[in-house]
Amino acid sequence: MAADAAVTRVPLTESQRRRSLLFLGLAVALAGFTMAAQMGLNANFLREDIGISGRQMGMIEAARESCGVVAFGVLALLAGLAEPLVGAAMLMLVAAGLASYSMVHDFTWVVLMSLVWSQGLHVWMPLPNSMALALADPGRAGRRLGEIGAAGSAGFAIGLLAALGLAEIGVSMRRTYLVAGAAAVLAAAACLGIHRNVKTPGPRLVFRRRYGLYYLLCFLEGWRKQIFIAFAGYLLVSEYQTPLETILVLWLIIQVIAYVAAPWVGRLIDRVGERRVLVFYFGAITLVFVGYAMIPSKPVLYVLFVADSVFFTLAMALTTFVNRIAPPAEHTPTLSMGVAMNHVAAVIMPFIGGILWTYGYRWTFLAGAAAAALSILGALRVPRHEPKGAPPAPAQGPAA
DSSP states (O other): OOOOOOOOOOOOOOHHHHHHHHHHHHHHHHHHHHHHHHHHHHHHIIIIIIOOOOOHHHHHHHHHHHHHHHHHHHHTTTTTTTHHHHHHHHHHHHHHHHGGTTTTOOHHHHHHHHHHHHHHHHHHHHHHHHHHHHHTTOOOOOHHHHHHHHHHHHHHHHHHHHHHHHHHOOHHHHHHHHHHHHHHHHHHHHHHHHHHTOOOOOOOOOOOOHHHHHHHHHHHHHHHHHHHIIIIIIHHHHHHOOOHHHHHHHHHHHHHHHHHHHHHHHHHEEEHHHHHHHHHHHHHHHHHHHHHHOOOOHHHHHHHHHHHHHHHHGGHHHHHHHHHSSOOGGGGHHHHHHHHHHHHHHHHHHHHHHHTTTTOOHHEEEHHHHHHHHHHHTTTOOOOOOOSSOOOOOOOOOOO
């Protein structure tokens, strides 16, 4: 989820604020470490250790992503509670679910434990930014968000390196999941160092028909994203027997390129506008998915795997699009509704993709290519970029 709800700045002393930000950064870094291990090991563990089929893979991902929809309700129920305590509780769920992977041996238990850690993760995801905003000094909100994001990226990179190191010395994937769970426990403990005056505001979902184009693009983006998350790594492992060490190295390459590319992409969006960036993004993803379906070369597929994930950086144009079409008071509820639409697609797509996989993996990726191609048509309806100083173009969207 990505709902940075409007948060009132918490009245704290300077030392309390600095201490809280330090512990928040530590919690985010440790959570990043945990999820790096999960993402890096996921395809190899489910295929090689559990023997999950393509259809079962889709069912697992659909179950996981359903937690993203439920998380909105959970946050609403927890509104008004201390965010650090909510975060600590959610991270303990992540720890319990991932550590339990060390003991699961069949599809049913994988699904159950996936629901545990995924529910904790989806409730946790909007909290770091919300807490950072509440703890930021006036005029430094962007800086604090950047620092929290950097902490998460650093933790993710260290987690990948740790998983790779453990694999190189022969530590089993099951034991590595125990390490990931332990990191999540430490992240929960770090949350307890954050001042408890930071309260959970709860998400807001507001539907406006004039933002229909944004909702549609978010839905299609969720469909396209789950092709990568659920099936790209699984393809490399199940069809091309890619070892764990190679998958982890690919993730490290992705992390480095994305870290370097993100600021450049932001400047590109400011310069040429969301329309051009989104058309290029969805066009490139269409070709990537066709490549997954049609190209049997492992080196080429490795390049596509990296490109697929790195191109996701361009999706930030969807967020800046909201900044153009919605007034400031509606930014958060509009973004939240976009996230909800994204998760609805993320539940539907893996289930359908898993069924298509039974007829051949190519059909799963061609379905992703179709969604990406449809997204191009939607992106072409995004208002054109106006040079600085020019009057803004009127917002466009599908007819009510």
